[in-house]
Amino acid sequence: MIYGKEHKMVLQAIMHEGALDEKRGKELISKLFGHENTAHVLNEINAKLQPLYMIVKCVNCEVTGQLYWVWASTVQDKIANFHPEFSQAQLTLLRTIYSEIVTSNNGHVSSTWCLNLCSTLNVKLSKANAEEFLYEMVNRNWLACKNGKYYMGVRSIVELLQYFKDTYQDNLQTCTLCKQVLFYGEKCDQCNTTTHVYCLENYAMNRGGLECPNCHYPISQHSQSGNNNNSSMDIDEINIEMNEVTQSSQRRSKRKHKD
Template sequence: MVQAGDVRKLFLQAVFSRGVLSENLAKVLWKKCIEAVKAADEDVEVSYSNDPEIWDEFIESINISLNDLDFEFKSIQDELDGKKLFAMVNRKDDELAQLATDYNGVEITYFKAVVEQIILARNESFSVSSLAALREVSAGKEKINLTKSQAEILLGSFVANSWLLRSKRGRYSLSPRSLLELLPYIKSTYTDDIIECTICHEIVTKGIACKRDNCKARMHYHCFETYRRRHPNCPACSLNWPQNVTDNGLLPVGELAIRDGDDGSRQTRGSPDSDSDEEMEDEPSHTQTKSRQTQRSQAAKKTGKSRNVDSEEESEDKDGTDEEAEDLPPPKQRK
């Protein structure tokens, strides 16, 4: 017998077969599930609505049904364009369970090593070069049983499956899928190494930072734009801020923050940013801070970001399969 609850079951089946969904695509799937149930029994009391509150109630009902399974249908805003994305998230943080269906133990170990270098990247760049990523095959305490060629293919697979982003400069960073599905692992493993947005309190790997020494203000691009429309000053130190992200007066967080030589040696957890067991460069903290500001201003060149998330057009595919991701426009250029 067809019931209204079957909409939820169909929706979960559709979601589990995908990675990251745009909010629009998720709503299209919800509508299609309702239509399928109504087609089976038109007397079932269920209907589609564009009302945001009805959508929120449906998501809440989904998550209530998933409580005992330690899963959650969770949303995040894309760090580059601010669009809302959804994914099914395993709330357990002890293992990278989401990767286990596609990768073996050695491959997951390598993925974790690359993620660590992304998180620990110097100067809040939260990205690594291709060479630095390949170096992780033999640079860790335990050698990973992969050749450089195998690691290169594996990196391509991580990008194709939306676990990592690869920019046009060839740098790897965390994807929306990783920030959603692996966030419990990232937060529990790198508690002292991640930074949070001053406005939305979510993790920031691409965005802006206040240029004043020792100020802790960090924001996503979209959070800055929303905040700056009403407030002229930094919320942490009250420094007068520029009107736009493209104006001078802000520091980048993410790939634009990279400096020459930042990938020259690998970072290890628990080591200061300017000191490590493996030939790190020494600079006085004041000099390092000033250099960071100068270098970040110079680094503000166009850089492409690739992303691998479901696009809204995917909902029109007859077979329901995901399209390949396309490059996003680069973050706004800083002068």
Template sequence: MVYGKEHKKVLQSIMHEGAMDENRGKELISKLFGHTNTVQVLGEINAKLVPLHMIIKHINCEVTGQLYWVWTSTMQDKVASFHPEFSQAELALLRNIFSEIVTSNNGHASSTWCLNLCSSLNQKLTKANAQEFLHEMVNRKWLFCKDGKYYMGVRSIVELLQYFKDTYQENLQTCILCKQILFYAKKCDQCHTMTHVYCLKNYAMTRGNSECPNCHYSLSQHDHSSNDINSAMDIDKSDSEIDEVTEPSHKRSKRRH
């Protein structure tokens, strides 16, 4: 099919949202093209983006598993950069939250920790302004929030991956199934293998049982009272609310600045 105005409308919509829910994307493509062959349409758009060093990538939310389409550059910088509309204090807060998520044992930063951090920044930020800023970061998919905890957003995973690799290489883990870097994962109690939540769910559906993809540690060995896959592959639950944010955790590896 010839690249036309329909393709441009899809691209403009993804660019506007930054990260588009695939379900919404399918509805848009169905409306514009009369079919839901998203692979074909996105492939045609990406073919036009190659000379511009841009691409639309597929990425799952690490918490919900929901698939998103993210418009991003194929030439990533080592430095995390954002729109100048944000203040230096807000960006410092965000970088510290990224650091907490990457270096923690549980893949998230508590809202209490994030707000307490405001008073220790070189450029002070009120908690009210911080809450408004974080709400905006969640809306723009740079962060994901659930139950008072902030996780890595799909846009951060795609657009800032090189920054994370260069800054936190010693802290990064890889999913045993898809071999991609992960920030939030299920951890096997037996062999400590890390797996994306959605990868593990798909693996369990394919295999017909709930077990670790690496050591095959089964659910029955771990918890006879539940058939939930989350019981066999669990997260480190050391999720204490941290008030003193200026002292680094002794559990963290050293990272390059």
């Protein structure tokens, strides 16, 4: 099949979302093309995009394992092309959160920590505004959120990869199985290597047990990626944590971040 208006409609849906949930992408392709050969359609789209230095990439969410089709540029600047529609204050907040996620040893930051940045950074942003902005970032898949913690979102993983590589060379980890850059995963207590939760689950399914792919030490799984969390319940978590903050002393906000 030649590139036609059906392909354009799929591409428009991906561009509109920035990151399109694979389930919805499949539905769309099935409706437009009458088959579910998504890989074939995506290849045709990517062939068309290649001269424009754009690409649609399939990426799993590190937290849920959910697959997304992400629209990205194949030429990435050393300086991240952060979203021009955001204010300086929002960008400062976002960069600081990225920095903390990358340099932390568990790949996430608590929402409390993020909101406290409003009082510790020179960020002209109220906590309510920051909360709204972060909710939007999760909605648009720049960040992922689970149980009141923020993780790297699929769009950041794809679109800002070069920026992360240039900025945090020594801090970036790779998955023991897929060898891709990893921000959050299951860490082995024995050999300290880290593996994507979804890579580990595939691996365990084939091996019949959960063990470190590197040293074969048994792994006790503490994260249940199977839970279907959505961002709306995470906002409640933020509210709860915010109340804790206002009630308790500001000691926790003094936690210094490396930048």
